Amino acid sequence: MKETLYVIKIGGNIIDDEVKLSSFLKQFAELFGSNSQYPFRGRGLLIHGGGKLATKLAAELGVEQQMVEGRRITDAETLKIVTMVYAGYINKNIVAELQSYQCNAIGLTGADGNIIKAHKRNTNSPLGVGGIDYGFVGDVDEVNTNVLTSLIDQNIAVVLAPITHDESGQLLNTNADTIAQETAKALSKHYNVQLIYSFEKSGVLMNAEDDNSVIASINPTSYQQLRENNIIFAGMIPKLDNAFAALQSGVEKVIIGKAEQLHSLITGSAGTSIVHE
């Protein structure tokens, strides 16, 4: 029987807030660390970004940042900055803090162990706005699971920074949501994967103004109805489309909610679960 693995993407609002980040990492260590009371030791894989800190460093260095529909145009100087901030500063501080809570962790990028092969996004890619050159931005081709499973099976939690490579020596800045999804899909061959997307809200809401109106569960049928009634719209649609695509590719469950409620997201008492029928 396959064991359960939790692939957890933490949102930028957590990375930028030391108190929230510590609260999240403590819960992560309680669940997946060496003193865990759950059968999950090492079975948590964390994916982080860190856009605001990268933007701050770029400003300090006078490197102008260009965004197109929320996506960063990554020139050579910006690639250097995101590599330093994501793979260096944020990744290593998360690992050191997890170690202090007795959770053995290892911080990696997609270049390490050739875990994630990507290619530089074409200007005509459907993933970008047409005709825009995103620079050193990578779209994922393949996730190699052998290094990941070897570490997980040694009870070591993996912390992934959103940097990939093209196997020709080029590092590439890659969307952390996409990395979470592709990694979750690939690891579904080895584990029952639950994919958790944390963001600033408590889940998918019936009423966007009311953080207590969380919809506990959404399946394809209810998703159809929620869209028809305009309860789910705008930015939530691609998130949920991606969640259902992950289910189609072998992921067992997708959970959307607040990182600070990690315990409750896993036990099912908080957040929105996206499920098959």
Add this chain to the structure above:
Amino acid sequence: MKETLYVIKIGGNIIDDEVKLSSFLKQFAELFGSNSQYPFRGRGLLIHGGGKLATKLAAELGVEQQMVEGRRITDAETLKIVTMVYAGYINKNIVAELQSYQCNAIGLTGADGNIIKAHKRNTNSPLGVGGIDYGFVGDVDEVNTNVLTSLIDQNIAVVLAPITHDESGQLLNTNADTIAQETAKALSKHYNVQLIYSFEKSGVLMNAEDDNSVIASINPTSYQQLRENNIIFAGMIPKLDNAFAALQSGVEKVIIGKAEQLHSLITGSAGTSIVHE
């Protein structure tokens, strides 16, 4: 029988020179990559620093750097810089370049997998100048070899950045020569370790002015004579004392020479070998 493992410290002069670094990494991949004609696949462990790039970034950010006898005083801002530069920019670019030469590699710090536990240097430590607070500088307590041996035995070359942690969440800037030595010593339980220190000269020289006057081999007896005759002096003495200490702790051989001559250093046709009697 134990297999041979090469622990290789590359000097700052290589890191700062793209052409020299590429030449070194190509040789490293030929020796330790998946197309290696030697029985060394994955049996190379690389340790790098990157001081000059850190100094450059600090200047760009207006963070003043203080050095005492060549050692960097590491305040909080400087720790952030070295973590970004060493563990982020340099480490991940080396890994990506090795991948492009068909050498599977993984880049880590001492915090990852709890590989190297250290403590913040005391002001009265014999490793520093008395009475100086070096800030977030770490002295190594312990190297845990299980994650390293697991990766090496999967034929994955490990690339170590000189950042450690104290198990309480604090990252620490740590001398790369020391990391090379302590890692080599700890791994001697599992492998026949050859420790290579690369620097800007071809080896230990009979005549400091003549780069062709390399002393091929030094043992404790000849070391004594070379010191008495003032052929070895100043900065070379601590290097060689450390080399002999490594031999005392289980390392099979220490080799000193140019990183660009890696092949020849390993086959014994270049550099200085420091050996037992």
